[in-house]
Structures are given as structure tokens and as C-alpha cells.
Amino acid sequence: MSPCNYNRDQVLALAPDESSRKAGEGLATARKWSNMGLDERSLWGECQGSGARPYQTCIDFAEPAFKCTCPSRKFPCKHGLGLFLLHVNEPGVVIAAEAPEWVLGWLDKRVESKEKKERKIKEGPQPIDGEAQAKRQAKRHANIEDGLGELDRWLCDRIRQGLAKVQAESYEFWDGMAARMVDAQAPGMARMLRACASIASSGENWQERLLERLSIMHLAIQAYGRLASLSLEMQSEVKQVMGLTVNQDDVLKSTGVSDIWQVMGQSIEVEDKLKVKRSWLRGGKTNKWAMVLSFAHGMQPLDVSLMPGSFILAELAYYPGVMPMRALIKTRDGEPLVAPLTEVYADADLALLDYAKARASNPWLEVYPFSIESLAPVVVNGNFYLKDTKGNLLNTKIDRLNKLRLLSVSGGRPVCVFGEWDGASLRPLSMNNGTRYFGLEAGLKS
Amino acid sequence: MTAKETLVTAALLGTENHTMEPLKNIDQASQLELLINDALTKEEAAPESRLLSAASIVFQYERAGMMLLQTDTDTDFEISDEDTRPVVSDRLSSSFRRIVEDFPKLKDEWFVQVDKSKNKLPEDLLPEVLDFLASSKQEPVNPELLKRVLGPRGVWLCSMNPEWKILGDAMTPLSVDLFDTGDFDTRCSALSFIREEDPAKARELLKNSWQENTPAERAAFTEILKNKLSQDDESLLEFALDDTRMEVRQAAGSLLAFLPDSAYSKRMKERFDKIVGIKKGFMSSKLEINVSFEYSKDMKRDGMNQKLDYVQGEKAGIVVQVISNINPEIIIKSSGLSPDKLLKLITESEWKDTLLVGLVQSSIKFQNQEILLSMLLSDIPYLLEIEMFAELESSQKEKVVANWIEKSNGNLIAAHNGFRHIECINRMDYPWSQKLSDKIFTAMQKMLSEKNNEYFLAPFTLTVATFADSSILDRLDKATADCAYLSDSSIDCIHSLITLRKTILASSPSS
Structure with missing residues (x-):
């Protein structure tokens, strides 16, 4: 990526927090910097901080990556952000120059490290101690099985006593069991449990949504119980549902x-x-x-x-x-x-058909991508929907500002919308009005 | 009950309270029901486990075979007109977010530059622009300029969201029905719209509904008649003067004062002539004030109070109310005095304070440029100086500010009433002329080099950086960069603002 491809919003999106963002803006002024320079690959400068010697800051445009000699533990630090913002806000202030030694040294190191990584991939993994690995895997498997056994009993207890009793429970009630799943090395189940905490207070039909979530967890427990009988692909899927990482x-x-x-x-x-x-x-x-x-x-x-x-x-x-x-x-x-967004489905029926196939092969599928050619925003009985050419209404999960952005870009006409379908509603993430691509959610436009 | 409802009910009540039976009528069962029954009758599993297994089948089935709601075309929004203009540059549009976050006062310059570019705003930015304008506590942007910048898409979008009333109620057609049936705000909006479209109709609606309206409604609806006010409204407003409530009579009187040929204006002028007389001498003239009057029923009917909280004495209060309800132009014309001469006579009078309060109020109300200018150029201190300044036209404001700079010998902050003058400058309309900008910058250089100005210096410098003509930006940036009396953060802030302004200006084709 060349330096010009970044805009202010993209640079600010790199800030680790609001205070770094503000501090970075404050440093985006030429009077704070000396020995600045720029080439095709990088941007550098020196900023006088509280120390005796100025901090040396450098940005590699490729990722982008940052390097600064300041002691901040935030990454990127305010100096990196400030220098980048200065360049983006005031093109021409930092002029082309030959990179100094300290910049070249850092860039060379990065190249070296990248090459090393690529070599490593080509060479394949280091020889491993098969016996020790098998032992570790067996121990983890036993741990997970123990944990899942406990979770299954706990789930059955909830069904025996009735979900009505669960509604009054606090977040700790779910978090306690989730912590047990983390101990049992099944973080995927812990995540599902934590998500249950908010369902009980999510309004009408909460019991239906909660039962669905619990039944999915039960299904995962059952599948893990007979892992060996499943296909290799399904084994892999179930392990990922449990939260086991793939190298x-x-x-x-x-x-x-x-x-x-x-x-x-x-x-x-x-x-x-x-x-x-x-x-x-x-x-x-x-x-x-x-x-x-x-x-x-x-x-x-x-x-x-x-x-x-x-x-x-x-x-x-x-x-x-x-x-x-x-x-x-x-x-x-x-x-x-x-370029404009690629349309994949002509209408919602075709998208749902694909989703049905995907869901049939993976019951734990949480979200699925939909890119539908012509969706028009409509309001029916006070609810906001996206309507396809056949008159199908897609429920949406969209915040106020993005809803208004969608409405504005469409002008009431159908537009191509891309989003994540969760089985019940579409969360629009981008759209295309025939001439331009518009990103939603993160608010980034390109 | 469907299979799903049966399962959800059992789960809600708990299997210890509610036994989950296999589904009945199995002979005609669907494939789904067969699968559910299979799960529910698995003997080796506990009842709870069976219920969860059956539920997982139902929910998978439902998700994978979801049927969407259907609708016809009647639900579609009205389509917006196309805006075929190209989109403004990314630098100009992205600078808007910086304005919202850090420098909201730059909005006018930004709108002007977008307008100059003759390009449209990116459609996805419009909601943020409209949100900003709707929540902004600053002066609204000129509606004509705003309409051009928003384009057909923005105007259309505005009509979609009741939170965005920035283009005025007249943008949304509101019917007579809404005036009859709506809540207070809706009725006000409906009447405003009708008044704009058909003043006589609005008058008729108000008259016909008079008795049913509450006093607060009567007063508010009467005030709406200010738009497109004409002599035709006199009879209704005179009728309103017979209202039992003072706030309604005051609203009506206030409007009648704007009709020079109205009976109300004539009554007020008669009262004025009885109170204020000019004794012309050989060398000079003087004002003679006659207060041998009593508070009367007629005065009460005309919306005048017996006493005013902010004026000492009953008679003084009545004098203030009489003067403040007469257009100063009438006073100038009938007295044959110039504004300066009139002001001089007032300041020499024993009733100086009372007369000045009345004249200040009336010149603000009637936006009389001559009197306002004359008063603000004089050395008299006014409590309502900021409000008076606000009513001046831009060119007059520049005259007044130039006068303040001259009188304070360049050091505005240190001058008597300096803080009010600074506040007035802070509220000046965009843009400042190059001449005034140069004058202010010269004065500012002096302030930047002197101690004791720190408290006002940073905000004032920021104002100058925001509104001054772009020709002084580089000089200002340089002058502030080395100022010992500005903090580092202030210098950075001023520099960022100047940089942003330059970015905005550089994005317009004219530059």
C-alpha cells in the first residue's frame, strides 16, 4: 500500500484508545518534529519528549507497522499516530528523503523476520516429540470430556427445574459455569454460556432463544462424545466449537x-x-x-x-x-x-437456500455471508426491513446511524447489500448503489 | 400447539413439573415430527437430554428452512430524486468529522467550500451532517446554502427523520388535520406550515379554534403569526387583546407593534407623545418627561404590566414598555432628530436609565440598525451589549469592532467592557472581511506580546483562527507558535485548526 492510500479515519482506527487518539492528534503538527523524511516504504521523524534525547519514530507503510523509542506500552504510541496523522493531514510537510541508518536497520530486520517466517512455512513444522504430543492431547481430551460431562448435567438440571427459574439469575450464574469450561480447556463452550446471560433478559420469546442456545450446546457435547465416529472434517469442526485452536x-x-x-x-x-x-x-x-x-x-x-x-x-x-x-x-x-460490491444472490430466497445447505452441514454455524443484489429499505408495522425483488422481507440487525446511512445511500431504491446472516436477521456491513462501495459498521469508506 | 411450542413450554416449566410426551398422531407425522419423536423416545437418555436433543432438531430445521415475511410495494419509501453531481473530494468530506469532533465553529466555512465545489456530499455522510446540524447549539447554517449542499438526497433524507427539523417545518407538508388532532408541538408545526403556505387560512384556523385552545396555546399560536404578518391580521390580534390572559395579550401586542398603521401602534405613539416631549432651545434641545399618568385598563388590555421586575418604579416601568413597543424609526421621524442627537438628549435627561432601557429593547426588537450602531459606537455601557451587537448586520458589526479596537488602542482585552467585546467578536458571522481580519490580527499581535492577557488570549486566538480571512492564517500560525503566553496545548490546537482550515480551503476548486 502506498502512503497516499490511508486517510485520517483509517489512521485513527489504529489508535489503541481514545486518549492515544487525542494525544496523536496533538502531535500531528510539524513543530513537534525534526529530521522527518519519507520514502516509498516508510515515514520517519524525531519527536522531542520529556527525555533528553528525542524519540525516534518510524512507520512501515506495508502493514502498517510502527517503531518508536519512547517507553510507552501502548501500541502504536502517540508519536507513531501523530507522525502518521501529520503526513495524512498535511501532505507535503514531510518530504522525500533518504532513510537514515536507524530506519533502514529496523526495516531490514522486518524483512529478515518476514523471510524467516516464510522459510519456516516452506520448511514445514519442526520435528515434534510424537509421544509427548499424544500424551498432551489425551490429557486435554480427558479434561474436556470431564468438563463437558459436568456441563451436560448442569444443562439438564436447568431443563429439569425449568427455564423460568433461570430468568432471575445474575450474570455470575452463567459466568461461574463458563469459568469451569475455561478450566476444562473448552473456551468455545464458555463463550456460548456467557452469551446466554443476556438472552434471559432480551425480551419477548427469550425462553425460545435460550432453549435454542442450550440445545446447540447439548448437540456439541453429544458430538464431542462420539468424536471418533465422525468424519475428519466434522471432528475438526466440533473441536473448533469447543475452542480448540488449530495451529x-x-x-x-x-x-x-x-x-x-x-x-x-x-x-x-x-x-x-x-x-x-x-x-x-x-x-x-x-x-x-x-x-x-x-x-x-x-x-x-x-x-x-x-x-x-x-x-x-x-x-x-x-x-x-x-x-x-x-x-x-x-x-x-x-x-x-x-471497486463496487460483488453481487452474489439475486434475491433472498437464493441466499437462504445456500444458508440452508451450510447450516445442514454445520449446525453450529453462527453467521453466514449474504450479498444480495437488490434490497430496498422499507418500514412495515414500524419495523425496518430490507425487501428483495420478490417482496421478501429480511429482518435487520442495524444501529440507528447505519440504518440512516443505508437509507441515504439507497435514496429509497434497491441497492446491493452485503451482510452477516445469523439465521434470523441480517447485519448489513456494506452496500453499493451502483457506482460506489460504502462500508457500514466501522464507518470506513473507501 | 406446534412441536416447538410444546418443547419450549416443557423447558420453561421444567421436566420435573411438566412431563414431556412424544408427539401424537404419529401416523400422519412429517419427517420433522418423526425425528423429534425419535429423540423424545430414546430410552437410554434422561428426559432433559431428550428434550434438548429434540429442541436442537426443531431449531436447526427452523433456521435452515426459514420462511421470510412477504409484503407488497405499498411499503416502499418515496424515492428520492437523483443527484448526478460528482462527489466532493475525500479530503473535504473527511474533514467534516474533524470539525464535529474538535472545531464545530468551522462548519460555516466547510459548508461554503462544499457549495463552491459544486459537488455533492457522499450519501453515507449525510446522516452525520444532519445529526450534527440538528444537535448544534450554534447559529444555523443559511437554509438556501444548506439546501444546495444537501442536494435532493439530503433534503429527501431530512423529511424521513422527525429529529431533523433543520430545514424548518415548511419542508414537511403538514395538514390542517394535524392542527386539529396533534399534540402541542405538532399543532405549532402544522400552523407554522399553513401560515407559510396560506396566511389567511392560518388566521382562520386560529380564530375558529380560539376558545378551545389553552392560554399557553393561544399565546404560542399567536406568536406564529409573526411570519408573513400583515395589516390583515390586525382584527384578529385586536380580538386577542381582549383575552383574559396577560401572556396572550402581550403576544398580540408585540405583533401589532410591527404594524405601523395599527390602532395599537397609534395608541402607543400617543402615550409616547404624552410622556416624552422635546423642548427646543436656541442653542440646544432637551427632553421633557411627563409622568402624570396612571396605569389604566387600556394599558392592561394592550399587554402592559403595572410593574417590571427589572425597572425601579411603576412609572418608569410603564415608560420602558411604551418605548419598547414603538418602532424607533417612528420616534426618529416624528422628532426630526438624528439617532446620535436623540441618544445625546437621552443621556442628558434625568430619566436617562429608563429611556435607554426602553430604546435598547425597541432597537433590538425592531432591529433598527441606525440606533443600534449609534449606541454601540458611543461610550455608554449597555447590559444588553451582546444582544444589541447580535442584531447588527455584518457590515455594521465590522464598523463597531473596528471602533472598539481603535478605542482600546489595540488591546481589546484590557479595555473597559473588553470581555463583552471579545464575546461579541466570538459571535460574529462567518466570514470576516480581509480588512477587519487584518485589524484584529494587528491588535492580536499586541495582545500576544503582553502579559496579563492569558485568560482570554487562547480562546480569542482560536476564534480569530476560526473566522478570520484566510490571508492572515500563515501569519497567525507563526505569531502564535512563538507566543510565551500561550500554553503548548493551545498553540497545538490553534495550529491544528489552521491546518484544517487550509485543508478545507485547498479542497475547493477556486483555490
């Missing part, structure tokens, strides 16, 4: 799928202090969907290398499963190119 090196080692992928949309969810960003990609030649996850804990920024709406030439490696969707980027090439 990324193993994924990257698998055969990749090369295509020109469009970043259809992105959604961000926060669980405790963990931010999870889902980027949905669609292959132009293969017509495959892919979901790339990025995580950021606490102050860490989320990855911004996948720009919503852009096309990237990349090779993706899928995680194993009955209907592989989650993927990692093995390699990518060239500059991202922004």
Missing part, C-alpha cells in the same frame, strides 16, 4: 486457493477485552467465501491491512472443517483496488 502453521502449510478476493465487509465484536474483527472475502474466479479473523487484546490495534471494498490478489489457506470458511492469508500481491 496456524498447519493451516498455512495446506494447499492454498489463489484468487482476486474482494473484501466485502467487516464486522467487529468485543468480548471482554478481546476485539475480534471478521473480514469477509469473496473470490472472483472461484466464487468462494472466506472469513479472515484478526484479534486484538486490550490496547492492541486491530489489523487494518484489509481495506473494505478493495480487491486483493492473494492466496488463502482455509482452516479444516465441513464447510471451510475461516482462512488465513498465505501471500498477497500488488496494490488493493477499490
